Amino acid sequence: MKDIRPLIPLLVTAGILIGGNGLQGTFISLRALQEGFSTTMIGVVGAGYNIGFAIGCIYVTRLIRQVGHIRAFAGLAAIASVASLAMLLVIHPAAWFCLRLAQGLCFAGLFATVESWLNARVTNENRARTLSIYRFVDLSAGTIAQYTIPLVGLGGFDLFAIIAMALSLSLVPISFADRTSPEPPKHVQFNVKALWHISPLATIGCIVVGLTNSTFRSLGPIYAEGIGMSVTAIATFMSIGIFAGVVLQYPLGHYSDKLDRRTIILLAAIGAAISGLFLSFVAGSSELLNFIGIFFFGAFAMPLYSLCSAHANDHAAPGQHALVSAGTLFFWSCGAVVGPMFASVLLDHFGPRALFTYTVVVLCLFIIYTTLRMRVRNAVPAEERRYRFRSLLRTSTYFTKLAAPPTPEKPKDKK
Template sequence: MVKSLLPLTALLMGSAFLLFAGGVNGLILPVRGEAEGFSAASLGLLGTGWALGYVAGCLRTPALVARVGHIRAFGAMCAIAAIAVLLSLIFLTPWFWIPLRALSGFCFAGAAMIVESWLNERSDAASRGRVFGVYTMVNLAATTAGQMVLTLGDTNGYFFFVLAAMVYCLALLPTAISATTTPRPLTQVSLNMKGLWKNSPIAVFAVLMVGISNAAFGTLAAVYAARSGLSLNEVALFASIPILAGAALQIPVGIASDRLDRRKVLIGITVFALIADALLFFSGAAQPMMVLAFSALFGATVFSMYPVIVAHANDHAEPGTYIQVSGGLLLVFGIGSIVGPTLAGFAMTLTGAASLFAVTGLAHIVLTLFAIWRLTTAPAVKEKDKVVFQASPLARASTPETAALGANQNELDADQQSDGLFENNTPKQEPEE
């Protein structure tokens, strides 16, 4: 295993730096914005801006890479992301932060796609699963470390903005000096709602609701925690513990979803998510440790839904469309991520911090009712038609290239031989100089 990973060290380092900087940037903005007196509505729009930029990056980066090459595009993405962070420090106003956050989302998505394309190219059939697993763990650890580093200094100064910018710049060095060969063109997915809905209505609807709830929490969790009286250390834990809990629960959830009807598993997870919504909604005066425990339950449920939904959609997908279905669902998740932070931000401004979990709870109620309706109107997938559950990184940090990297060799071969349900454009690749 070590032998197969050594040639990928530079790429994994670049990804780690990228996710670390993203973790710092993603948490310092709401924490500092709260200290500056920004409204919850304006802080929610930061998440909307990020999601808009991220979806645009997933759609536009393949053409950019085809025109200028992987190394130049990756360097430009990291440099612009660093500039966006520093401009956020210079202009301490939400009306500058929102477009800058969109720019960061675009660059982050583009840089992640390029790294994943490289990893996919360098992984053979025997090592792809191990590479994807290590890549997922590296990203999880880097994101968590980036969030937790905020506990080591003063968030009211300039240090963490400069740190995020520096680490974004560090992210481009491993690939810039690596002798790794230039990979194939990036996976480019066109959003085809009719085709996705025909493939699996519950997957489309569920991933939209999950996008709303997860993005609302990811953007405004720090605001809720701060307004609930938690210290800075506890705010960082409140943002990080759910991610770790969600990653841990994917293992038992995956086992259950491979053995049972995935829709029933999804309903069960969502019921526990509703319990967590209610606990956090009413926990304003609770002890910090209790609030953190509630956040762990929330994260364990909401961050384990996405891979179940993708697996259910791929159970119904025709051979040759697995990657396209996964990529299409990711874009639907992005649409939900645009809506969720805006709704939650305005709700928190009007009725208080606890309404964050009224918004997530409403999304989970609607998801549960739709899933129960589909359970009574559509038959379960036969065991022989099920794909193997694949644990995944956070959907908010995934791209169409993540789906390609996580696919097994049979799925990749089928995807290359079939036009499938969706348009899969692979632009002509310009050679690196």
């Protein structure tokens, strides 16, 4: 435990950020609905966050290199905190779009700062334990944060203040506990054309994940409210969808390492499509049926990003894995920008049932494309793969490095 202790402040900071970000995503959608925003405008506001996140992924390394980890984190946390409070002062879709864009940019930078800092501190001996703790922090913070909404309530200024307080408190652990700053991270290269040449299927798959999963995170609360769920039930609905993503991550990943990875991608997409179809039929039915449906949807849909990333890495040449990590995150961001905006228009015209109908259509198109790609290109034999499945968070490109297997120690020269 001694080797983990120095990393605890960074892990606590990450937990506060993950919880605050997860709370904000659900709360902003529901509060916007309460303020009279149309579903289309709520989708546009949600897309604003993803636009900012995509921009942040590209430019954050430059900021960290110029001012260092601590200053970058402090400045971005301050801006994100101010943006949260400003949303209460100016209640208008255009203002909220701009403020959510700023928050997306800041959170991309905040996660990149924490995760690059963790990567600089982690060693081969504590890498696996650190990753396990990080995933536990992600799951527990993201789930618990949802229940702050029914506990505090949607109205008033309370939740805006809590989010701003969380962002401010995230500064405390690393400010008081770590007096050093690691070397600035290397510049992350974004070459979207290169990723397409490495794996067209992985590229399309990451876009599809953005189009579907991010749309669920942005508009899932609107769907749940539209079919008559209480605020507590909405929090449960979103929590189940997030938690379920862990259930099949490792079984699917395990078999994807042994079989043609595209077969597992295909099975996951089919499972998500069937679950989405079930949800589109049970919309307006009992809460239990919706909870069951979202559990299976999350279990199959959430691992798709990690599976597509692993497939891209199967075809990547040595030295291209950082490029793949940056590219998959960028293409996911592109899908996450378009998905909420397009789906929100459908919800405005056809009601809450349209959310998962849209999701099923997108997944079915991806299933067709995956089937065609399997006929065009042979699979990489399992024994020739240099890469094994890793369960990835879409927080920053540095999480891929944290999830990487330990690098072999160089033999010491004998004197």
